Amino acid sequence: MYVCVCNALKVDTVRCLAAEGLSFEEIQAITNCAGNCGSCREFAETVVESVHSLQQNRPVLPFLSPA
Numbered sequence: 001m002y003v004c005v006c007n008a009l010k011v012d013t014v015r016c017l018a019a020e021g022l023s024f025e026e027i028q029a030i031t032n033c034a035g036n037c038g039s040c041r042e043f044a045e046t047v048v049e050s051v052h053s054l055q056q057n058r059p060v061l062p063f064l065s066p067a
Contacts, residue, residue: 003044006036014044018051 001011009031017027024045028034034041 003047004031004033004036004040006040007032009033009040009044011047014047015051018048019055022048024048 003009003011003014013031014027014033017030022030024033027044027048033044
């Protein structure tokens with residue numbers, strides 16, 4: 001599914017970039033998302049926010065060294 005049709009930017013690409021810790025503004029600078037018509041901006045920001053929210057709510061497991 002496309003987030004930004006103008007730049008052929010897919011949802012999975014935005015999710016991956018957001019999972020790397022990039023903000024919407026950083027993703028926009030790399031991909032030009034919402035740089036043309038701008039109709040995708042709200043959806044793209046929502047995708048980024050949802051990824052960041054999931055990362056914040058994920059439990060952190062302690063590192064277990066091999067025995």
